[in-house]
Amino acid sequence: MNDRIFLSSPHMSDEGYEMQYVQEAFDTNWIAPLGENVNEFEKELARKVEIKAAAALSSGTAAIHLALKAAGVSEGDIVFCPTLTFSATANPIIYQNATPVFIDSNVETWNMCPKALEEAFNKYPDVKTVIVVHLYGLSADMEKIVDLCKKHNVPLIEDAAESLGTYYKGQHTGTFGDYGIFSFNGNKIITTSGGGMLVSNNEEKISKARFWATQSRDTARHYQHSELGFNYRMSNVVAGIGRGQLKVLDQRVQKKKYIYEFYKRELSHLEGINFMPENEWDNSNYWLSCATLTGSIRPLDVMQALEQENIESRPVWKPMHMQPFFEKYDYIGSDVSESLFLNGLCLPSDTKLTDAGLNKVVKIIKRLWSK
Incomplete structure (x- = not known):
């Protein structure tokens, strides 16, 4: 295996930034569930991509799921989704008991075709949400896609799992939609071994996503839950790896x-x-x-x-x-x-x-x- 050339594998920094933050988590005994690394990773990632708020989660899939939930997607709703993508983009639509409608790519971007998207809006005027993907780090034609979503007053979710560090007209991908998601899976450009981030300029929605991601535990001395929750938060150790990776x-x-x-x-x-x-x-x-x-x-x-x-x-x-x-x-x-x-x-x-x-x-x- 030492001689194998991989498609895209984890690459830790030569400077050892990751171990510094992981060691800090061990030294303070903040292993899980949360801690300073999680809080700081959220702030540092948000600053990096120039957006107001971020929630560190267990995976990019979890981030898409919570983005759909934040956008109000529920049973029977229609969600437009690129057909040329990994299944993690589409699976959360099913988690919400919604119905995906798949949209073709164009040759100019390999991503969602604006003309096909417009055709989909004409066929399904009651669509609830649009998910766009930036495939292999290539940006979708965001200006046209954003304009269509605004025209039809439909929320936009950006699956930027593969495009952290990509810019569209000088702006970070993942920051054009109502919600953006990043992945830190082992094969991504930076990794936390497994993890993701939900970002938005709507700080209230991100706060709500953090609440859902921690089992929707109400503020009470006893364990009380008024909403369905999920075990989606990133651990403090994993977030330490992410902080180090972000530096490179x-x-x-x-x-x-x-x-x-x-x-x-x-x-x-x-x-x-x-x-x-x-x-x-x-x-x-x-x-x-x-x-x-x-x-x-x-x-x-x-x-x-x-x-x-x-x-x-x-x-x-x-x-x-x-x-x-x-x-x-x-x-x-x-x-x-x-x-x-x-x-x-x-x-x-x-x-x-x-x-x-x-x-x-x-x-x-x-x-x-x-x-």
Whole structure:
């Protein structure tokens, strides 16, 4: 395993920032449930992305769930959701007994297509909430999406799980909607091993989310619960890791961009390979370096060749409307997301990758085209 090249694995700081905060939690015996690390991680993340309030939670999925609840989504409500995403975006809709309607991508962003979203609004004028995703660190076309949501007076939730450090027109992704969510899963650009954050400029809603996340325990000497609660709060130890990781976020973004530019420089001349889009208004964190292969060399050919050399890669997400669990729900769009899935490839994007490792990946891929 020491020789394996990973897709994207945890990368602790060389300075040991994380252990300083974790040790502090041990020294003060604030292991769980909460403590200074949790409070400070919330403040530091909110400052970093320039938003008023944040709630540190056990996962990005938990953050989406509480965002839906805060937006008033309940049984029978319709929620628009991108089809090209990980299931964690869509699952919380079902937790709330609501109904997802999946929206296609466009080729310009790989994210939610504004035209398909507008079509969905016309078909479902009573939609309760829209979730937009910034896939692989690529920003969705937020100006058009925000305008549509405002026009129809519908709350917007940003799933920025993959895009911490990405800017759209100079503003952090995750801060355009009524609610934003970030993930600190082990493969994300910074990690807490597992965890997430719900952010908003509505401080009252974030306070309420913290209440729900701590089992909705009322202010009383005895244990009293007037609302349904959840065990969703982040632990003080995990938050310490997050505080240390946040200090190196900018370094991680720089390395991710370096990896993407390396692949693009070395491989873009190969017939049939096209790298994920870059737009003038999108300053991506390049979480994963992705490409589409439309020639005789298929994504599976590349993945198998890399796996033989102990190198991890994977396909682009399989759209939700093609998933066995979700295929019964409506889908608005054409075949963009399906095409991206069938032709897409995620290349190793681990920030610990050396130039030697990158050259090894590139050499294996080039060999396929030389046959």
